[in-house]
Amino acid sequence: MSVGDIKSADEFRQIIKEDQITLVHFWVPWAKECPVMNEALEELAKVEQEAAIYRLHAEDVLDIPSEYKVTAVPYLHLLFQRTSPRKNRRSLFHQNKISQRCKALINSEPAILFMKGHRDEPKCKFSRAAIAILNSYNADYGVFDILLDDQIREGLKEYSNWPTYPQLYVKGEFIGGVDIMKEMHETKELEEILPKKKDLNVRLKELINQSPIVIFMKGNPSTPKCGFSKQLMEMLKPLNVTFTTFDILEDEEVRQGLKTYSNWPTYPQLYVNGELIGGLDILKEMNETKELEAILPKKE
Numbered sequence: 001m002s003v004g005d006i007k008s009a010d011e012f013r014q015i016i017k018e019d020q021i022t023l024v025h026f027w028v029p030w031a032k033e034c035p036v037m038n039e040a041l042e043e044l045a046k047v048e049q050e051a052a053i054y055r056l057h058a059e060d061v062l063d064i065p066s067e068y069k070v071t072a073v074p075y076l077h078l079l080f081q082r083t084s085p086r087k088n089r090r091s092l093f094h095q096n097k098i099s100q101r102c103k104a105l106i107n108s109e110p111a112i113l114f115m116k117g118h119r120d121e122p123k124c125k126f127s128r129a130a131i132a133i134l135n136s137y138n139a140d141y142g143v144f145d146i147l148l149d150d151q152i153r154e155g156l157k158e159y160s161n162w163p164t165y166p167q168l169y170v171k172g173e174f175i176g177g178v179d180i181m182k183e184m185h186e187t188k189e190l191e192e193i194l195p196k197k198k199d200l201n202v203r204l205k206e207l208i209n210q211s212p213i214v215i216f217m218k219g220n221p222s223t224p225k226c227g228f229s230k231q232l233m234e235m236l237k238p239l240n241v242t243f244t245t246f247d248i249l250e251d252e253e254v255r256q257g258l259k260t261y262s263n264w265p266t267y268p269q270l271y272v273n274g275e276l277i278g279g280l281d282i283l284k285e286m287n288e289t290k291e292l293e294a295i296l297p298k299k300e
Contacts, residue, residue: 006056021051026075037074098155109142110195115166130166139194212297213243217268
């Protein structure tokens with residue numbers, strides 16, 4: 001859940017009638033403590049399952065602060081609406097949270113298969129059959145292992161009104177289980193709706209040329225996942241350059257394919273204007289001679 005903004009007195013009065021626990025932060029932007037409180041509430045909203053959290057600008061919505069005797073900010077007000085048993089309220093919040101997760105996962109990939117196991121190791125014959133069908137089309141799809149998350153496993157059944165797995169979704173729309181996939185496979189209908197993978201070399205070329213400086217590394221600039229990547233990030237800090245990074249740990253196809261594409265077996269790899277400059281050892285040598293700084297495009 002996220003923190004909502006209350007824009008009017010009518011909106012406030014409507015919200016507090018809802019069957020929920022409501023936490024309202026009365027705030028103004030010029031009070032230095034208020035932005036800090038807003039940040040804390042944003043973090044709380046990410047994990048809180050029961051309360052609906054809102055901000056109310058105390059100078060824009062004048063009636064409500066005076067009604068609730070708000071004389072200083074930040075001011076937090078917790079309201080309970082008990083029109084139904086607490087247990088039911090808890091259940092409703094829990095269900096909404098799971099429903100939001102299901103929706104986010106379904107839309108996280110152009111096509112996604114909820115299955116038992118992973119594409120490389122299906123844990124049931126039905127999931128194995130679904131993977132075989134998708135792979136026969138060179139389809140661009142993600143997978144989610146329901147065996148690792150019982151909330152999603154049970155929640156998705158209700159969300160899509162479908163009791164079994166695997167389940168296939170394309171562009172956020174439920175397509176069906178393995179039997180429907182087989183029928184659509186036989187009629188060629190499935191092939192028409194599935195997004196296709198780009199040729200790997202085409203994709204690698206696009207990644208390499210996505211910005212003037214591209215670094216393929218383990219992790220990201222703020223959290224390098226190996227000593228070599230960390231050393232490169234430290235080396236680039238004083239050079240005042242802007243660069244894009246790609247985490248090879250998140251994409252095994254790119255990780256292995258780029259080694260062949262550029263004939264370079266290790267990471268990190270640095271590219272300038274689509275051309276491979278080298279790995280860490282070469283970059284260290286170039287940095288010592290100032291050659292690296294000379295070829296890197298600077299921030300404008």
